[in-house]
Amino acid sequence: MQAATHAATHKAIAAVWRIESARIVAVVARMTRDIGVAEELAQDALIAALEHWPRDGxxxxxxxxxxxxxKRRALDHLRRDKLQADKLEQVGHDLQAQEALVVPDFVDALDAARADQIGDDLLRLIFTACHPVLSADARVALTLKLLGGLSTQEIARAxxxxxxxxAQRIVRAKRTLGDAGVAFELPQGEALAERLASVLEVVYLVFNEGYTATAGDDWMRPxxxxxxxxxxxxxxxxxxAEPEAWGLIALMELQASRAAARVDDAGRPVLLADQDRGRWDRLLIRRGLAALERAAALGGADxxxxxxxxxxxxHARAAQAAQTxxxxxxxxxxxxxQLAPSPVVELNRAVAVGMAEGPAAALVLVDRLQDDKALRNYQWLPSVRADLLGKLGRHAEAQAEWLRAAGMAGNGAERTLLLARAAQAAAQG
Known part of the structure; x- marks a missing residue:
């Protein structure tokens, strides 16, 4: 009984950490002015939870x-290191507030007071991790890890x-930020525009990880x-005035509108063509379409x-899949x-061509991607090919491709779906 209780507690800790880790790192980074140290201190808090919660609840x-x-670990860290005297002075007002921390409600009050648009610690964390001192790849990898609490494996799959x-990118990025003494702050003026593109990319990658999880048992991470x-x-x-910011939020709102229809009552994935469009969130669709119009009005339609x-x-404008x-x-x-050549874009284009012109035309496009190294472990390449083969009546080949795709899938729900499609192809064959 005790073992079961401990297991449930550890599961709860993992769930809380997944949701809260980025905020904790951001708050501590504001105190320490060092993202690497902040992450270590946040991990110390996680260890404390693993020690105390199984016993205390x-x-x-x-x-x-x-x-x-x-935060208390951060205070201890700053006090122990005499070389941080200048930082202690810089955050003196914050430290005085921290001394009064005795109950969680006070933490909530402080966090609520700081939850304005400019003072958001999480946003500061993203812009710090996207500093120009880092390479573009390092910015995205570091921010994904800090923002979403994603593992190195999950980021690699993305x-x-x-x-x-x-792993090397993340370690080097934290070291570079520390060595350069990058300030934990929001950029202003031209610096904001310079770093915005990288931030937009990171936010969308985090959205993608939530929309279709790369690992674990759940299809989504809401x-x-x-x-x-x-x-x-x-x-x-x-x-x-930045059209791409509006383009991104339009894209995310429109995709998020399908969330309720993307899984059935048992939590199993439901693909786009099979979704009950009555369950799509019409408010999110309206918001997304309005944001898209705003992007176009700012000259960013392309x-x-x-x-x-x-x-x-x-997709959102089609009341039924057949009307797409x-x-x-x-x-x-x-x-x-043309704007951003990518094998993934070509694969998605092939899907659209298949729906518009038939599976034979699409299969020609997909087969051209078979030897692309970037798609070597991308499960949706054999998945798309399997679907096209099935529509052409080549069920044995389709089954083999569904099985190959399932072997590449890191997400449990996704793997189950692909295996079910393989079984269906076998039955049809």
């Missing part, structure tokens, strides 16, 4: 508990690159979707995110491929 406000412990490469939406909306407030939002809008403008979607993917 999960607190009523677990996020506040973890934040309180991490980038379609080897895991050791991502907390990451909501966090990305929150940050995307903040970014449009920070840069209201932006990277606005083009993808245009594709999502084609697949020719229009294929054309939009063609424009996207």
């Amino acid at each position: 999960v607190p009523d406000n677990p996020g506040a508990w973890l934040t309180t412990v991490a 980038f379609l690159v080897p895991e050791p490469t991502i 907390e990451l979707v909501q966090e990305a939406l929150r940050l995307g909306r903040m970014l449009t407030g920070l840069a209201p 932006g990277f995110y606005a083009l993808q939002a245009g594709i999502a809008a084609c 403008d697949w020719a229009g979607i294929a054309a939009l993917y063609g424009r996207l491929a």
Whole structure:
């Protein structure tokens, strides 16, 4: 009985950490002015939870508990290091407030007071991690880890690159930020525009991880979707004249509108063509379409995110799957491929071509991607090929491709779906 209780507590800790870790790192980074140190102190709070919660029970406000412990660890760290005297003076007012921390409710009050658009610690964390002193790849990898609490393996899957490469990027990025003495603050003026593109990319990658999880048993991670939406909306407030910020939020709102229909009552994935469109969130669709219009009005209709939002809008405007403008979607993917050539974009274009012109035309396009190294471990390549083969009546080949895709899947729900499609192909064959 005790073992079961401890297991449940550890599961609760893991869930809380996934949601709260970025906020905790951000709050502590504001105190220490060092992202690497902040992450270590946040990990110390996690260890404390693993020690105390199985014995004392999960607190009523677990996020506040973890934040309180991490802040106290930060105070201890600053006091121990005499070389940090200048930092102690810089955050003196904050330290005085921390001395009064005795109950989680006070933590909540402090956090609520700081939850304005400009003073958001999480947004400061993103812009710090996206500092120009880092390479573009390092900025994205570091921010994904800090913002979403993603593992190195999950980030590697998002980038379609080897895991050791991502690990090295993250370690070097934290060291570089520390050595350069990068301030934990929001950039202003030209610096804001310079770093915004990288931030937008990071926010969308976090959204993607929430929308279709790369690992674990759940098809989605709603907390990451909501966090990305929150940050995307903040970014449009920070840069209201930036069309790509509006394009990104349009894309995320439109995709997020399908969330309730993407899983059935048992939590199993439901693909787009099979979704009950009556369950799509009409408010999010309206918000997404309005944001897309705003991007176009600012001259950004052909932006990277606005083009993808245009594709999502084609789906959102179709009351039934059969009414989808697949020719229009294929054309939009063609424009996207010209703007940002990518094998993943070409694969998605092939899907649209298959719906508009038939599976034979699409299979020619997909087969051209078979030897692309970037798609070597990308499960949706054999998945798309399997679907096309099945439509052409080549069921034995389709089954083999569904099985190959299932072997690549890191997400449990996704793997189950692919195996079910393999079984269906076998039955048809």
